[in-house]
Amino acid sequence: MRTHVTDLATVRNLGILAHVDAGKTTVTERILYATGTTHKRGEVHDGTTVTDFDPQERDRGITIFAAAVSCAWAGHRINLIDTPGHVDFADEVERSLRVLDGAVAVFDAVAGVEPQSESVWRQADRYGVPRIAFVNKLDRAGADLDRAVDSIRERLHPAPLVVQLPIGTEGDFTGVVDLVHMCALVRDDDAGGGTAVQAPVPEALRQEALRRRRTLEEAVAELHPAALEEFCDRETLSAATLAACLRDLTRTGDGVVVLCGSAYRDRGIEPLLDAVVAYLPSPLDVPAVRGVHEGAEQRRAADPEAPFAALAFKVNASGTGRLTCVRVYSGTIGKGDTVWDPGTGRTERVARIVRLMADRHVQLDRAVAGDIVALAGLKGARAGSTLCDPGAPLLLERPVVAEPVVSVA
Ligand code: GDP
Numbered sequence: 346m347r348t349h350v351t352d353l354a355t356v357r358n359l360g361i362l363a364h365v366d367a368g369k370t371t372v373t374e375r376i377l378y379a380t381g382t383t384h385k386r387g388e389v390h391d392g393t394t395v396t397d398f399d400p401q402e403r404d405r406g407i408t409i410f411a412a413a414v415s416c417a418w419a420g421h422r423i424n425l426i427d428t429p430g431h432v433d434f435a436d437e438v439e440r441s442l443r444v445l446d447g448a449v450a451v452f453d454a455v456a457g458v459e460p461q462s463e464s465v466w467r468q469a470d471r472y473g474v475p476r477i478a479f480v481n482k483l484d485r486a487g488a489d490l491d492r493a494v495d496s497i498r499e500r501l502h503p504a505p506l507v508v509q510l511p512i513g514t515e516g517d518f519t520g521v522v523d524l525v526h527m528c529a530l531v532r533d534d535d536a537g538g539g540t541a542v543q544a545p546v547p548e549a550l551r552q553e554a555l556r557r558r559r560t561l562e563e564a565v566a567e568l569h570p571a572a573l574e575e576f577c578d579r580e581t582l583s584a585a586t587l588a589a590c591l592r593d594l595t596r597t598g599d600g601v602v603v604l605c606g607s608a609y610r611d612r613g614i615e616p617l618l619d620a621v622v623a624y625l626p627s628p629l630d631v632p633a634v635r636g637v638h639e640g641a642e643q644r645r646a647a648d649p650e651a652p653f654a655a656l657a658f659k660v661n662a663s664g665t666g667r668l669t670c671v672r673v674y675s676g677t678i679g680k681g682d683t684v685w686d687p688g689t690g691r692t693e694r695v696a697r698i699v700r701l702m703a704d705r706h707v708q709l710d711r712a713v714a715g716d717i718v719a720l721a722g723l724k725g726a727r728a729g730s731t732l733c734d735p736g737a738p739l740l741l742e743r744p745v746v747a748e749p750v751v752s753v754a
Contacts, residue, residue, distance in 0.1 A: 353647060353715045354627045355421045358672070360428045360441055362469060363451035364461040368481040371608040372451055372617075373414075373425060377703045379614050380416035380423070413659065413670050413717050414703050418618045424717040426658075428465075438465060440658045440728055442472040444672035444717065447595075447625030449617065454480045454488035454605065457496035466501050475595050477602040477624055479617055483511050484518045484607040494603055504600040506564055506591060509616065510554050511605055512547060520612055521605060522546050524558045525587050530616050541615040565590050568599050588623060595624040628715030634674040636731070636739040643739055645675035649713040652676050652737030653684065657730040661719070668699070668719040669726045674741065676734060678720075679711040685735040689725045692735050696722025 363369035414425045428441040428448075442448075448469055452462060469476060480493045490511055497505045509521040512529060520531030520541070529544040546554050566576035569590040575582055582590075594600035602624055606613015633644040636654060645654050653676030661668045678684070678695060685692050699706040699719045712718040726732060731741040 353629050353649075353713070356627050356715050357421055357423045357621055357625055358426065358444065358446045358628065358715070358717055359423055359621060359625065360426045360445040360448040360474070361451060362428055362448050362462075362465045362476070364453070364456075364459040364465075367451045367453045367456075367459070367462065368608050369427075369451050372449070372479065372481060372614070373427065375608045375611060375614040376423075376425065376618065377414065377416055379611075379618060380418050413701050413719070415700050415717070416703070419622050421622050423618070423621065426717065437659075437728075438468060439472075442469055442474055444656060444658045445474060446628055446631050447475045447477075447621070449621065450476050450478050452478060452480050452493055452497070453485075454482045454490060454493050455485050457493040458500045463500055470598075473598070475598060475624075475626055477595060477604065477617075477620055478505065479613070480603060480605040481608050483514075483605050483612070484516060484610050486515050488515055488518070490605050493605075497601065497603065502601045504564065504568060504594075505603045506561060506594065506600045507557065507603045508561060508591065508620070509604050509606075509613075510550060510557050512550065518607060518610070518612060521616060522550060522554045523616060524554060524561055525591070526584050527554065527558065530613075532611060562587065565594070565600070568594055592624045596626050596630060634741060636733075636741045638739050642742075645739070647714040648675055649677050651714070652739070653678050653682075653732075653734040654737075654739050654741060655684075655732045656741050657723075657726045657728055657732060659728055660726065666721060667724065668701075668721055669723045669730075669732075670701070670717065670719045671732060673712050673714050673716045673718070675714045677711055677713045680709070683735055684720075684723070684732040685738055686723075686725055686730050686732055687738060687740040688727075688730050691725045693723045693725060695720050 361369045361373055416423050426441050426445050429437045450466060452458060478497060480490055482488055494505050494507055508524050510524060511518055511521055513519045520529060522529050527546060529546050530541045531544055532541055562582045565587060566572040572582055572586060572590040575586050591602055595602055602620060604617055604620055608614060628647040633646040636643050645651055655671040655673045657669045657671050659670040680695060680698050683692050683694050698709040698712050700709055701719055733739045
């Protein structure tokens, strides 16, 4: 059983949050491509993307189908939960925010923070979802990372922590300088558009990169006591300290790591995946979920040996039959096990457990706490239903969310 516990640290339940058109679908596609989950690049404009498989969605050109897709990166499993960006689907956004542990907020480098990015950001605040920011479309005419970061600072979060410097601007944008490890990350187009490769920081950008690294160190030292101590002692921060502090600040929400790139031109997606793994939490790092039974509150941690409890967040009734997407919060569920739904009072048998990949379903014998899978064979479960061990009944509570802050002019 211990292996499961170890495995959990390598799981990232991730959502991509964005204003419509900021590039969420394209970023998702590029993530699936970069992780080898799909072998053919989907293009939004010709309607072949993998995540947007609802015909209604294709017609409308907006992402409304909250699909979950699993992919692998650097020894980690990333469960991508697609969250709708359109305000009309606030319930779906809310349900997906409940089941994910971290998110990437995507911004358009020309438009910066847009009204919907602000409302989704506030919702994520209310659910305490740790986030990193990705300023996309740096290849566009008029793209400006600094201006986008200013709009994040002014409208969303007072402490954006910029960890990259773009190499080239607009059409000449070719990659980024990683300010934590002080190396350039560029795509090797000569090698057939392979993965991003590390290179020395271009001489022309060296001074600027050093200046920005200094700004990053100072900002982190201001926010994190361990960084402050090292900074006072040595007047600089090591890459290891910087990375560890950035991870802490992301998880507490005291700072927001900002990355940049162009999903369109495959620049910056791999460093984004590295940042997801490095900074966003695993199911072990998030607070235990709360539930009630007969008036008594219970807490369930992400422990594979605890009684089973899961939340259904999406039911897909098309194609291969009824599939209920669930987040397992505690315990283990095996194929053929029965689950109880306190909402309907029904006990049902799980016929199959599947991991949803972009282009196929992988059959599993069981799923453990922290995982996101789909269950086949359940007729009564709806989005929002709790499913639990009949021997340990529990109704997962709606999380207590902070009221939105009303600012008084
Ligand atoms: P979504 O509505 O947030 O899912 O955004 P999409 O991924 O559908 O992207 C909206 C439009 O922006 C599409 O026409 C994309 O091809 C385009 N787009 C996405 N990423 C980039 C990028 O990095 N650069 C440029 N120039 N266009 C992009």
